[in-house]
Amino acid sequence: MSELGTWLRESRETKELSLAEAAAATHIRATHMAAIEEGRREDLPDAVYLRGLILTYGQYLGVDAEELRARFAKEYGRPTKGTGRVDSHQPLSEPLRNRRGLLIVAGIVVLLLAVAAAAWWFWPEVSEWGESLVARISEPVVRATTSIALDEPTATTGPSSAVEEPTRAPEIADPTATGAPAPTTTSAALPLPTPAPSDTPIVADPTPTATSTPVPGIWLGVQVSGAAWMRVT
Structure with a gap:
């Protein structure tokens, strides 16, 4: 002992x-x-x-x-190896701690290198897979967008509610009220035979003027000097 x-x-x-x-x-x-x-x-x-x-x-x-x-x-006995002195305040397990720390650091470095090598080796396949996945995801989106754009209702012009008012024929002024000859309206141009030219000049009679004396009925005098058509209603 x-x-x-x-x-x-x-x-x-x-x-x-x-x-x-x-x-x-x-x-x-x-x-x-x-x-x-x-x-x-x-x-x-x-x-x-x-x-x-x-x-x-x-x-x-x-x-x-x-x-x-x-x-x-x-x-x-006295130590003969080394310096013969070991500081008592320095724990014996200090070298073991340092060695464990080095082993842990070395393991982390090796793991990072392995991950980097695997990423470099499989990167082309991963890249192609990612591109195909993005294409598969984006294709339905494009189709949905196109479908929505086609399904949007287009602005249509409904039947016009405005009803065209019939064109009213111009009213013929009463020559007795205005004192001027009533205008004439024509419905169709009827060709009349052109009179043969004569050597004697034709002198047009002066247009009769309406009198202010009230008379029964309407008197209208028209003198035609050329081809014309007339409609009285």
Whole structure:
């Protein structure tokens, strides 16, 4: 039985701590702590590494650091490898943490490279699939838009509600009221025989003027000097 190990075990039991609790607090393997307390030197690392373990364990238990170093030198001798000094405040698991961090970073880098390689390899197929998908989605939209545009009602002009008023024939003024000859309306042009020219000039009679004396009926005098047509209603 190791005197140093027995001393450390009694200090731990005095504080009512288990090996699992001490290992979790110091980040030292429970197997190494058990080997230190039991004095199983064959299960312990080299002296330099072991010295760091014991100093960290003793600092956690709150034992005297000088007495701890003296007991270690008496039982295990002075370290001959490395610098012969391991800072007790530096946890033993510090290299393990750094190594784990490097492994995690390396794993992330490898994963990113694998994803990038897969994306580069399958990108043409993914691009073609995306284009075909967009075309399939946009085709019904175009058809629906065209259908809506064709189904829109076109403005139609309904039957005109306006009824054309019949054209009223011009009224013939009463020559007795206005004192002027009544205008004539014609319905159709009837060709009349052209009179043969004569050597004697024809003198038109003066247009008779209406008198203001009321007479029964209407008197109308018309003298035609050329081809004409006339309708009296």
